[in-house]
Structure formats: C-alpha cells, structure tokens
Amino acid sequence: MNTVPELFESIVARRGTEPALIDAEGTLGYAELNTRINRLARRLIAHGVGPDSLVAVAMPKSRELIVAIMAVLKAGGAYLPLDPEYPAERLAFMVSDARPVLLLRSSSVAPLDAGPEELVLDDPAFRAACAAGPGHGVSQDERRSVLHPDHLMYVIYTSGSTGTPKGVAVPHSGVRDMAATQAAFLRAGPGDRVLQWASISFDAAFWDVCLALLSGAALVTVPAEDLLPGHPLWNTLLKYDITHATLPPVALSETDAEDVLPGGMIMSTGDSCTPTLVRKWSRARRMFNGYGPTEVTVGATIAGPVRDAGDIGIGTPWSSKKVHVLDERLRPVPSGTEGELYIAGTGLARGYLDRYPATAVKFVADPFGPPGTRMYRTGDRGRRGPDGELFFAGRVDGQVKLRGFRVELGEIEARLAAHPAVDVAVAVVRGELADAHVVGYVTTTGPVEPADLRAHVAESLPAHMVPARVTLLERFPTLANGKIDRGALPQPDAGVPGLPDGGRAPEAVEADDRAAVVCAIVRDVLGIAEATVADNFFQLGGHSVQATRLVARLRERFGVAPSIRTVLEAATIGELAAAVESRLPG
Structure with missing residues (x-):
C-alpha cells in the first residue's frame, strides 16, 4: 500500500463505523465519507481525470473541501490547492502556469475569468448526479490508467526568489513513510481528534488530513476564522476536544495552553520553536518539533517528545530518509560544525513544475546513494549533535519564514519594483513570531504614496507577503563594496500615543x-x-x-x-x- 487511496481504503475496511470527519454540521463515519469520495471520484474520471492529471481545488475550509481533495486522489489525479483568500491575480497565475484539466469550486468562490472546465460541487444538480452514482471503492480498472506511487499527488506553489512562484510537484512515493512516522511518533488513532489547521495552499494541510484519515482518527474541520491564533483557536481546541494539533510557533505563542489538549499531542512546525514555547506547551501533553521543506513530502525530521527548554533541535530523519550536513564541496562536515542541509531518500518532489533549470539547481545527484538517486539542497544551515540530533541554524539565502509562511523577499522586492514610480526596492523582516512583518524600502522616480505601493503588491501577492509599511528613501545606505547595507536601513516610524480617555470607565x-x-x-x-x-x-x-x-x-x-x-x-x-x-x- 503505497498511495493515498490504498492507505485510506485499508483504514475504511477496518474502521468503517468510526468517526472520520467532524465539523459544525455533525459527524461523518469512515464508510459514509468513503462513499461520498468514491461518487465524486467517478464523476472526475468521467471528466477526464486520471494519473498525472492536475485538478485545481478552490474551496473554503469545509467537509466538502476534504471530500474534493480525496476524490481527486481516488480518481488517480493530483490536486492543485487554490486558497480563495489569495488575490485573484495570483490564483489566475497558478492556473495558467499549472494548466489543470479541471477546476473544482464551491458556489461561494467566484469563477476564474479564464481557465479549465469548472465543476461547482455544491450545485444541487451536480450533487444529485453524484448521489445517483455507485459508492463502492474505485478500482484500478476504473481509472484511466493504473495509479503508481511515482504518479503525481499534489502541486503546491511556493514563493519564488525571481519574483515568480514555483509549483512543487510531489508524488505519492513518500506517503507510506510519512504515515509510518506519524504512527510511530504521534500515535493518532480511533477515538482521537485531529485539528485541520493549515491553509489548503500549504503542504501542512495534507499532513493534518493524513494524520487523521490514514490512522483511523477523526479530522476536525472548522471555518478559518475559528482557527485564528488566540482565543478563537483556544476555543476550537476546547470545543471539539482536540487531541492532536500541528501548529506553527506564531499560533502557539498567541494561544493559551491551559485546559486544551490534556494528555494529547502538539507539534510545532513551520518555523523555529523556542524554549519559551516548549515550557508553555510541553506540560500535560506530548510535544514534538518537526522540520521539512515543501520540496519533500511535508517533512523530513522530527524531534520529541521535547520537554526541557534548552537548545531545541529538529530531531532525526524519518525512516527511509537521510539528512546530510555538507560543506560547499558536498563533503560531510564534522559533528557540531555548521553546513548546508541536504535531504535524500523517499518522498522527494519530482522538482518544480515545468522549471527544469530551477529543478536542476536544487535537486542534485546524491553522491552517497545508489546511481541515479537525488538529494534536495534545502538552503538551510544546520549542524549535527554528538548523538545525531540535528539543529537548524538559519538560511544561506534570502528566504525567510514569516509567521509560519515560507517567503522569498526577492518576490516582494520584484513586485514593488514593478510599480512605475519605483526605482529600487528592498524588503526586510522586522519583529519576531506573531510580531514579524515585512517592511519595504524604495527609492522612486516620481511621486507615489506608500499606501499605493502596498495596494500594488496586494494585487498579486497573498496578505502575509504584503509589506506592513513601505518607507520612501532618498538613497539607500551602502557598504564599502557598493551593495545595499540592509542592516543600516532605518526603522519605520512608530509611535504609541496614550489613550485619550484619562482612564475613565x-x-x-x-x-x-x-x-x-x-x-x-x-x-x-x-x-x-x-x-x-x-x-x-x-x-x-x-x-x-x-x-x-x-x-x-x-x-x-x-x-x-x-x-x-x-x-x-x-x-x-x-x-x-x-x-x-x-x-x-x-
């Protein structure tokens, strides 16, 4: 069993009466969920979906979204997630770049101006047509061709250093390893409730879905506003009696740990976990720290349970994975010495969709593996401790993590520089965790307001990439070699006037x-x-x-x-x- 449909069907066969999906509408058991997935999958096959077919999915968080994703995979296709909250220009770019054969959306999501055939899944006529179809399992014979682990599973777009996002094409081949790692460390199963927190546009959402549906646990899905860090997320954890949650440090830092996940599991991922967060969340529950770029099947290493508040590592590689710490000549560095992290083994992406030069730069021959194998050059610095534990030590390039999101500052700079009034643009990150934000600096060739520049960026980039402020400069500070001195850029003007009410009730x-x-x-x-x-x-x-x-x-x-x-x-x-x-x- 090496593909998502095979692994899911094995759970359904054993856990058909167990809860599989929980939301405000109620509970779906594994057998009922599987029936809905099978019926939609057959409709997708009838519309031409098969192995290596790409299907765009544009829906808000809901049970229908989970059914749609699983149905695409059951049909043999791969899903292209489109977060409806993203700017229309960015969604249109992803569709035109990836060229999916079909777009699935709900009626709450506006149609794309140009693109593939669209199916509105909550249209009453379409629902009736699905309900009339057979609900038993989809066999290999029913698919347009046999589904293999090397076939595509999803394509997720990441920020691009050149100003253009890249689609990461991930096959099924790493799913079995991921599910085995989840079972060995996180131990979700029947009776447990897994929170689906991450946006569908990120591979962490796939981790949430698999942690539940490939283990026999129940997946809990709620609207995005009920997942906002702080009281909304705390209330959701409490209300739905969540036992397993995977959250970025920014969410952990803003959310109260009291009374939630008692005896359960919390996993930090997406950014550096701090000793403060470990002290806060490791009490009364098992806590793990995970690491892995989008270019592998969600993750590569896991640490935990972590309890002390010392130097927080990223753990050891998953089974069937290897993580090398190498110097600039691809030679292993001694224990305790920093080098660049390279990931090898199962679960590597095929590469970047239709971007062969970029793929060749980042996916390189593995000198430590069998002939023909590859490893992924992460661009992350790290070191290995004496006991084999790996530690993250920052980036070697301009990529940053911003509140859990992977961001190439070059993409923001390119968008700012595309404004006709901008001469040179630089983007930097100020603050940490929940306070982290992008600040833009520009020199201009004509009059322009900072608000206009922010609006220009927001037309094509998601909200987390839009600079919180843009500062206009007469000239940039420079180093002796003439390069821009980013460390000398002025802090944006800030002030916090006192409250004008004199403390009255x-x-x-x-x-x-x-x-x-x-x-x-x-x-x-x-x-x-x-x-x-x-x-x-x-x-x-x-x-x-x-x-x-x-x-x-x-x-x-x-x-x-x-x-x-x-x-x-x-x-x-x-x-x-x-x-x-x-x-x-x-």
Whole structure:
C-alpha cells in the first residue's frame, strides 16, 4: 500500500463505523465519507481525470473541501490547492502556469475569468448526479490508467526568489513513510481528534488530513476564522476536544495552553520553536518539533517528545530518509560544525513544475546513494549533535519564514519594483513570531504614496507577503563594496500615543471619545504613529494574528468586543468603533 487511496481504503475496511470527519454540521463515519469520495471520484474520471492529471481545488475550509481533495486522489489525479483568500491575480497565475484539466469550486468562490472546465460541487444538480452514482471503492480498472506511487499527488506553489512562484510537484512515493512516522511518533488513532489547521495552499494541510484519515482518527474541520491564533483557536481546541494539533510557533505563542489538549499531542512546525514555547506547551501533553521543506513530502525530521527548554533541535530523519550536513564541496562536515542541509531518500518532489533549470539547481545527484538517486539542497544551515540530533541554524539565502509562511523577499522586492514610480526596492523582516512583518524600502522616480505601493503588491501577492509599511528613501545606505547595507536601513516610524480617555470607565466615555480610544488601541497593536476612523486595519499593516490581539484589547478595555469576523470585514476603524458601541449596555 503505497498511495493515498490504498492507505485510506485499508483504514475504511477496518474502521468503517468510526468517526472520520467532524465539523459544525455533525459527524461523518469512515464508510459514509468513503462513499461520498468514491461518487465524486467517478464523476472526475468521467471528466477526464486520471494519473498525472492536475485538478485545481478552490474551496473554503469545509467537509466538502476534504471530500474534493480525496476524490481527486481516488480518481488517480493530483490536486492543485487554490486558497480563495489569495488575490485573484495570483490564483489566475497558478492556473495558467499549472494548466489543470479541471477546476473544482464551491458556489461561494467566484469563477476564474479564464481557465479549465469548472465543476461547482455544491450545485444541487451536480450533487444529485453524484448521489445517483455507485459508492463502492474505485478500482484500478476504473481509472484511466493504473495509479503508481511515482504518479503525481499534489502541486503546491511556493514563493519564488525571481519574483515568480514555483509549483512543487510531489508524488505519492513518500506517503507510506510519512504515515509510518506519524504512527510511530504521534500515535493518532480511533477515538482521537485531529485539528485541520493549515491553509489548503500549504503542504501542512495534507499532513493534518493524513494524520487523521490514514490512522483511523477523526479530522476536525472548522471555518478559518475559528482557527485564528488566540482565543478563537483556544476555543476550537476546547470545543471539539482536540487531541492532536500541528501548529506553527506564531499560533502557539498567541494561544493559551491551559485546559486544551490534556494528555494529547502538539507539534510545532513551520518555523523555529523556542524554549519559551516548549515550557508553555510541553506540560500535560506530548510535544514534538518537526522540520521539512515543501520540496519533500511535508517533512523530513522530527524531534520529541521535547520537554526541557534548552537548545531545541529538529530531531532525526524519518525512516527511509537521510539528512546530510555538507560543506560547499558536498563533503560531510564534522559533528557540531555548521553546513548546508541536504535531504535524500523517499518522498522527494519530482522538482518544480515545468522549471527544469530551477529543478536542476536544487535537486542534485546524491553522491552517497545508489546511481541515479537525488538529494534536495534545502538552503538551510544546520549542524549535527554528538548523538545525531540535528539543529537548524538559519538560511544561506534570502528566504525567510514569516509567521509560519515560507517567503522569498526577492518576490516582494520584484513586485514593488514593478510599480512605475519605483526605482529600487528592498524588503526586510522586522519583529519576531506573531510580531514579524515585512517592511519595504524604495527609492522612486516620481511621486507615489506608500499606501499605493502596498495596494500594488496586494494585487498579486497573498496578505502575509504584503509589506506592513513601505518607507520612501532618498538613497539607500551602502557598504564599502557598493551593495545595499540592509542592516543600516532605518526603522519605520512608530509611535504609541496614550489613550485619550484619562482612564475613565467605558460607560463614561462619549461616542466620539470611544472612537478615539479604538484608534489608539489600533495604533498600540500595530506599533504605528497614526490611525484614524477612516483607516482600514489591514491596510495599516495589520494581519490576522494582530486582529485577535485587537479583539482581546477591546474586550479588556470596554468589557465587550466585536467578533473576529467583524474585524476581518470592517471597512474602517470607525466601523469597528461603532460595533463596540452597539454592544455596550444601555
């Protein structure tokens, strides 16, 4: 059993009556979930989907999204995830670049202007057609050709250093190793509940799905706003009695660890785990730290259970994987010496979709393996401890991790530089964990407002890549060799004026004063000098984590607060102030 459909079918055969999927609508058992997947898979086969066919999936978090992904894999195809929250320009680029044979979407997602044939999965007529089909397992004979482990499983786009995102093409061949690692370390199974936290546009979402559905546990899926770090995520963990969750450090840092996941499992991944987070989350539960780039099947190493708060390692390689620490001549470095991390063994991606030179640079011949084998050059620095434990030591290039997202600063710089008024652009990251944000610096050839430059970037890049602030410079500081001195770039202007209410109780503050207080809280949360009732929280540089902080601060100040959804949808800070006032007594 080496493909996702084979592994999933083996679980269904043994656990058909067990809960497989839990959401606000209720619970689906393994047998019922499998029937829905099989029916949709047959419709996809009828539309031409087969091994190595790529199918785009554009749906919000829901049970239908899980059914769609699994049905694509059951049909033999590979899925191309399209997060509906991404800018339309970026989604259109991915579709035009990957050329999927089909697009699956829900009615809540707008059609793409140009692309493949689209199927609207919640259309009543389409649902009826699926329900009328047979629900038994899809055999190899029914597929357009036999599905093998070397066939494509998914294509996920990552940020590109040249300004163009690249599609990472991952086959089924690493799934068995991943499932075995999950079983050996994380031990999810019948009776457990696994949170589906990550956006579908990231391979961590596939990890969540497999941790549940390839083990006999139940996958819990909730709307994205119920997963925001802080109280929303804590409440979801508690409400659904989650036992297993994989979260990035930014989510762990913002969320209370009390009363959730008792005796369960928490795994940190996507960014460097800190001793503070270990002290906070390792009590009363098993905690692990994972590492792995998108260019392998989700992960490569795992550490844990971690308990002390010393130097936090990334662990040892999964079974059937090897991680080499090499110098610039591909020679192993001594234990304790830093080198570049190279990953070999099962689960490597085929490479970058239709980008052969980029693939040749990063996927190189493995001098330590059999002839014809490859290893992936991660661009990460690391070292090996005396006991074989691996430790992450940063990057060797301009790639960064930003609140769990992999970001190439060069892509942001390229987008800024594409504005007709920009001469030179530089992007850097300021802050850490939840406070981490991109700041852009530009010199210009004509008049332009920073807000216009941010809007220009937001047209094509996802929200986490849009600079929180853009600073206009007359000239860049330089090093002796003439290169830009990034360390000498000025800190963006920031200020946190005091609250204008003199500490009065909420009910004693007049409406106009309340709006001023809300503006002051926004300035404090974002660390900026100005925020007016006419401004938009996110256009000022706010992100989803800071939105949860804002709600907490408003509740602390006024005793009431708007919902997270209200913050996400509010056009202005004035609307937020009105929402606060509407909730005050009297």
